[in-house]
Amino acid sequence: MATELGPTPVKKPASGGPEVHHAPKGVGEDNKLMSQGRWASWLLAPTIIALGVVIVYPIISAIVMSFQKDAGLDPVTGLFTAGGPAGIQNYVNWIGQQCAAPGGGTIACPPGTLGGQFWSATTTTFIFTIITVTFETILGFWMAMIMARTFKGRSLIRAAVLVPWAIPTAVTAQLWLFIFDFEGIANKLFNASILWTGSEWPAKWAVIIADTWKTTPFMALLILAGLQMIPAEVYEAAKVDGATAWQRFRLITLPLVKPALMVAILFRTLDALRMFDLPYILTQGANNTTTLSILVINQIRQGFNAAAALSTITFIIIFLVAFIFVRFLGANVVEQSGATGKGKK
Amino acid sequence: MSTSTAATDLRARQDKGRKTAQNREKWAQGRTYISAAVILIWCLAPAYWMVVTAFREVGFTYDTSILPTHVTLDNFATAFDTSFGNRFGQALLNSIFIGVVVTAVSLLIGVFAAYALARLNFRFKFLVLGFILGASMFPGVALITPLFQLFTNIGWMGTYQALIIPSISFVLPLTVYTLTSFFREMPWELEESARVDGCTQGQAFRKVIMPLAAPAIFTTAILAFISSWNEFLIASQLSSDATQPVTVAIASFAGAQPNQIPYTAIMAAGTIVTIPLVILVLVFQRKIVAGLTAGAVK
Numbered sequence: 001m002a003t004e005l006g007p008t009p010v011k012k013p014a015s016g017g018p019e020v021h022h023a024p025k026g027v028g029e030d031n032k033l034m035s036q037g038r039w040a041s042w043l044l045a046p047t048i049i050a051l052g053v054v055i056v057y058p059i060i061s062a063i064v065m066s067f068q069k070d071a072g073l074d075p076v077t078g079l080f081t082a083g084g085p086a087g088i089q090n091y092v093n094w095i096g097q098q099c100a101a102p103g104g105g106t107i108a109c110p111p112g113t114l115g116g117q118f119w120s121a122t123t124t125t126f127i128f129t130i131i132t133v134t135f136e137t138i139l140g141f142w143m144a145m146i147m148a149r150t151f152k153g154r155s156l157i158r159a160a161v162l163v164p165w166a167i168p169t170a171v172t173a174q175l176w177l178f179i180f181d182f183e184g185i186a187n188k189l190f191n192a193s194i195l196w197t198g199s200e201w202p203a204k205w206a207v208i209i210a211d212t213w214k215t216t217p218f219m220a221l222l223i224l225a226g227l228q229m230i231p232a233e234v235y236e237a238a239k240v241d242g243a244t245a246w247q248r249f250r251l252i253t254l255p256l257v258k259p260a261l262m263v264a265i266l267f268r269t270l271d272a273l274r275m276f277d278l279p280y281i282l283t284q285g286a287n288n289t290t291t292l293s294i295l296v297i298n299q300i301r302q303g304f305n306a307a308a309a310l311s312t313i314t315f316i317i318i319f320l321v322a323f324i325f326v327r328f329l330g331a332n333v334v335e336q337s338g339a340t341g342k343g344k345k
Numbered sequence: 346m347s348t349s350t351a352a353t354d355l356r357a358r359q360d361k362g363r364k365t366a367q368n369r370e371k372w373a374q375g376r377t378y379i380s381a382a383v384i385l386i387w388c389l390a391p392a393y394w395m396v397v398t399a400f401r402e403v404g405f406t407y408d409t410s411i412l413p414t415h416v417t418l419d420n421f422a423t424a425f426d427t428s429f430g431n432r433f434g435q436a437l438l439n440s441i442f443i444g445v446v447v448t449a450v451s452l453l454i455g456v457f458a459a460y461a462l463a464r465l466n467f468r469f470k471f472l473v474l475g476f477i478l479g480a481s482m483f484p485g486v487a488l489i490t491p492l493f494q495l496f497t498n499i500g501w502m503g504t505y506q507a508l509i510i511p512s513i514s515f516v517l518p519l520t521v522y523t524l525t526s527f528f529r530e531m532p533w534e535l536e537e538s539a540r541v542d543g544c545t546q547g548q549a550f551r552k553v554i555m556p557l558a559a560p561a562i563f564t565t566a567i568l569a570f571i572s573s574w575n576e577f578l579i580a581s582q583l584s585s586d587a588t589q590p591v592t593v594a595i596a597s598f599a600g601a602q603p604n605q606i607p608y609t610a611i612m613a614a615g616t617i618v619t620i621p622l623v624i625l626v627l628v629f630q631r632k633i634v635a636g637l638t639a640g641a642v643k
Contacts, residue, residue, distance in 0.1 A: 162627065314487060
């Protein structure tokens with residue numbers, strides 16, 4: 001053994017023990033890191049390749065497609081348009097809400113066509129996102145605070161919050177469609193006669209309420225996990241020092257739970273920005289409940305390339321929001337999700 | 346004398362203080378129970394309404410009594426009835442098949458990546474972790490357009506593989522980061538101890554690591570299966586009548602009259618789809634919550 005000159009001659013100390021080797025410091029470590037790196041790349045390869053095939057490849061081809069013209073009959077004008085490179089025309093059309101004109105060139109899209117819905121869909125998407133995430137954060141925080149307390153039946157509550165989460169969104173949508181039916185329980189309960197899915201704001205509220213019901217539990221559980229990381233002694237100490245409940249909440253709970261809270265808000269925001277199932281089934285996108293995702297889906301059968309441009313825009317919007325969160329609001333997802341392998345061991 | 350009165354005075358004051366503190370405690374406890382009841386009702390009432398309606402006769406669809414009335418099992422038969430073009434039974438099988446394949450493939454691939462991310466030190470670890478987390482947050486619509494065109498061109502529209510392959514894009518990242526955080530928590534020192542105690546590497550893996558990792562893998566499998574089971578966007582565009590999963594079947598459920606939504610049958614179908622998941626989730630509640638929050642809080 002001792003005479004053999006392996007690639008790692010000094011690998012004596014087990015992890016954690018004091019390093020006693022006298023070889024030029026770093027050489028052994030480097031080799032170890034390199035062999036671990038080789039191991040890691042073999043282990044990671046299948047995942048990276050699979051994600052490359054199912055995510056990276058479609059993204060690249062979507063971007064390539066988005067710079068192509070859609071061939072075929074124009075649904076608005078009934079004229080045949082040839083395919084071929086389009087430059088950034090698809091993007092310009094969406095953002096400027098322009099459609100192909102009968103005599104060539106573009107005109108403002110007539111109302112009712114998909115091309116004329118870009119900004120309303122964007123607005124709707126952001127309205128849904130801001131309102132639902134706000135509700136879910138406040139409600140979720142409140143639920144988490146309750147669930148963090150010790151009382152009889154606590155595990156019952158913790159089990160109950162998982163029920164809305166476990167119900168598939170498609171089922172949730174049908175369930176709330178039934179609840180919000182004109183003759184449904186919501187109207188009867190509040191003695192109202194609202195056509196929930198019939199006009200703009202009731203329809204929006206129907207989607208918002210259903211989404212809040214479905215996803216608040218997820219938020220509450222993430223925040224609860226954050227709350228449970230706070231040691232009880234901190235609260236005890238603050239109590240001894242005479243801090244009021246509100247001070248304890250503002251000066252201890254909020255700052256200490258902030259990392260987990262930011263990640264929860266980030267996850268939910270990105271999820272809400274791609275909202276599809278609920279409005280698609282609940283309102284079919286009618287009455288200004290068409291989100292960007294629904295608009296992409298409606299566009300697919302009218303022209304792949306324009307749809308690809310729109311989906312790329314959607315992707316960029318979501319990416320920008322994520323970037324803002326991570327960069328400016330300090331939602332450190334990667335660190336939070338625990339890549340702390342450096343110091344440990 | 347004065348000292349003794351002072352002492353009783355003090356004791357009386359202490360007693361009073363204890364009482365108000367007890368009262369306050371009681372009051373706080375009471376408020377907790379009220380809040381807990383509100384949460385319970387908010388979470389369960391809509392789900393309860395689905396189940397109650399599922400057992401109600403069609404003629405009493407809009408009955409508003411809280412307790413079950415006009416109880417019948419007809420709706421469950423209607424849910425499986427194929428005469429109006431619904432294929433709920435087939436869809437159930439499709440969802441199970443797709444879910445099992447997607448979960449198995451994701452676990453099989455993801456377990457190695459999770460091991461590397463949890464146990465090994467290497468360059469670009471943060472980058473890889475960031476990429477996988479980013480992938481799990483990826484909007485489905487950004488994938489659907491090129492896949493729609495690709496699958497149309499190669500004649501895969503409506504096939505099972507057209508539903509399975511895109512599902513991997515969101516189930517695999519979920520699998521990897523859930524497993525990674527589970528693996529990070531595992532007492533890997535035990536493997537070394539087993540080796541010291543005379544186990545071979547294979548024995549140490551089989552007798553120590555496997556039993557420890559099994560619950561983590563099982564929980565991850567449940568989470569992966571649920572997320573595949575709930576998928577709607579991709580399936581709604583790429584499936585056919587023969588391959589559609591339950592989410593699509595329920596969303597487009599047709600009744601005898603074209604203008605009337607068959608709510609009771611839909612609620613019955615929804616109940617069938619939901620109950621197994623809810624039972625699974627309630628039984629493995631602790632593990633599921635740990636897995637669900639693993640990605641966000643270490």
